[in-house]
Amino acid sequence: MSTKAAAYAAQTATSPLAHASIDRRDVGPHDVQIDILFCGVCHSDLHTARGEWQGVVHPVVPGHEIVGRVTKVGAEVKKVKVGDMGAVGCMVDSCGSCPSCARSEEIYCDKGDVTFTYNTPDKHFPGKMTYGGYSKSIVVTERFVCRVPAGMDLAATAPLLCAGITTYSPLKHWGAGPGKKVGIVGLGGLGHMGVKFAHAFGAHTVLFTTSPSKVEDGKRLGADEVVVSKNQAEMDKHVASFDFILNTVAVSHNLDAFVNLLNTNGTMCLVGAPATPHPSPAIFPLLMKRRSIAGSAIGGIKETQEMLEFCAKKKIVSDIEIIPIQKINEAYERMLKSDVKYRFVIDMASLS
Ligand SMILES: [Zn+2]
Numbered sequence: 001m002s003t004k005a006a007a008y009a010a011q012t013a014t015s016p017l018a019h020a021s022i023d024r025r026d027v028g029p030h031d032v033q034i035d036i037l038f039c040g041v042c043h044s045d046l047h048t049a050r051g052e053w054q055g056v057v058h059p060v061v062p063g064h065e066i067v068g069r070v071t072k073v074g075a076e077v078k079k080v081k082v083g084d085m086g087a088v089g090c091m092v093d094s095c096g097s098c099p100s101c102a103r104s105e106e107i108y109c110d111k112g113d114v115t116f117t118y119n120t121p122d123k124h125f126p127g128k129m130t131y132g133g134y135s136k137s138i139v140v141t142e143r144f145v146c147r148v149p150a151g152m153d154l155a156a157t158a159p160l161l162c163a164g165i166t167t168y169s170p171l172k173h174w175g176a177g178p179g180k181k182v183g184i185v186g187l188g189g190l191g192h193m194g195v196k197f198a199h200a201f202g203a204h205t206v207l208f209t210t211s212p213s214k215v216e217d218g219k220r221l222g223a224d225e226v227v228v229s230k231n232q233a234e235m236d237k238h239v240a241s242f243d244f245i246l247n248t249v250a251v252s253h254n255l256d257a258f259v260n261l262l263n264t265n266g267t268m269c270l271v272g273a274p275a276t277p278h279p280s281p282a283i284f285p286l287l288m289k290r291r292s293i294a295g296s297a298i299g300g301i302k303e304t305q306e307m308l309e310f311c312a313k314k315k316i317v318s319d320i321e322i323i324p325i326q327k328i329n330e331a332y333e334r335m336l337k338s339d340v341k342y343r344f345v346i347d348m349a350s351l352s
């Protein structure tokens, strides 16, 4: 059994997103049904809709930065009730029993059994792929629903579910805080959240950008210093001085320029996923200061909830541009040109 929901889907890798009708499963005992109010637009949406990543099955309904109102809950659900504001990020299920899942680090599920919010076979709906948030509603197992704290700007909260947690989690893990010098590379959807969080955690925050035009905005968002990374003299001033660098850039680039800025035992964490690999880093700069290059993926559900509470307390949300869903194809083209400050969010009231 299922119900129909209006959505926007890419029917093939080359067709633009267009109106579609999709099936949503019935609400089971542990399920939560959410009427989607806002959905953020992530680069992953575009890559998947256009079949640029492996294993894409069309039609694709993207969207994994979802905020909406809970409209129905199963008999066993305790986390939320009808009328609450709920949020769903990049995952909608995992094995639930391995050590990583037990720690609520579901994205690192030891069995690799993560059901992503879109384009993954749906174990609760045999024969179907998961469909994401470019839709009027979604049904998600309770464990993967977060509560939106009261008083938050719902549209600007949506991007926290991917761009937010993807930067919050590594900054927490590597101890960004008072007395630490933290670099954020790139000022896009992820980078602007990285700057806000590093600043809110009390770290000395330095933004690296290739665009001199972003210097003022970087400071407004909370950076103590902004370095134009193409300017070698500016880069040289920071050699061997960073405790941690969060690199959000999703295009292939030379990592050595940033490795050289890490202090002894410093780490650079990559969260961008380029289509072609970065050139292999030089090894001696790593050896001689015991530096690390690391990676991090999104964050677990418990930490996502913690992030939302932190954001509510510190009044942190994303900087967004709200669009009707009819503008989504145009928004993708603008996103490719980095012509957005700093995240598009779809107002789902525009979808009928
Ligand atoms: Zn995303």
Ligand SMILES: [Zn+2]
Residues within 6 Å of the ligand: 094, 095, 096, 097, 098, 099, 100, 101, 108, 109, 110, 111, 112, 113
């Ligand atoms: Zn697991």
